[in-house]
Amino acid sequence: MDERQAAIKHKIRAMVTSSESDEISYRSEWLGYLPFPVFQWVEYQGESFSSDFPFDWTLEDLTSLERTGFLETLEAYENPEDHFDRDIRYRVHVGNV
Known part of the structure; x- marks a missing residue:
């Protein structure tokens, strides 16, 4: 785990x-044309909090945290017509290193 993933x-x-819930959701979407980038964010109980993440974070950082056992994928959706349209629900295992 690198410094960004630790943060x-x-x-x-x-x-x-x-709070009482142990679930977060990753979401991404793209408006479909330039100059707009792919938007990605992480939500907790419907509210985005990933603006507090390091600027250069990616989905791969969450995947790495999943490999350590900190996150567990509960449900994943990717639009078959738009791979930028994703929704992944994770369970957070707070006790895991």
């Missing part, structure tokens, strides 16, 4: 331990 893990852990 993301810390933010997720702080969010989840401050």
Whole structure:
């Protein structure tokens, strides 16, 4: 785990331990034309909090946290016609390193 992933893990852990739910959701979408980038965010109970993540975070950071056992995929959806349209629901295992 690198420094960026450690910072993301810390933010997720702080969010989840401050409330009763242990689930977060990753979402992404693209408006479909330039100059607009792909938008991605992480939500907790319907509210985005990933603006507190390091600027250059990616989905691969969450995948890495899943490999460590901190996150567990509960449900994943990718629009078959638009691979930028994704929704992944995770369970957070706060006790995991």
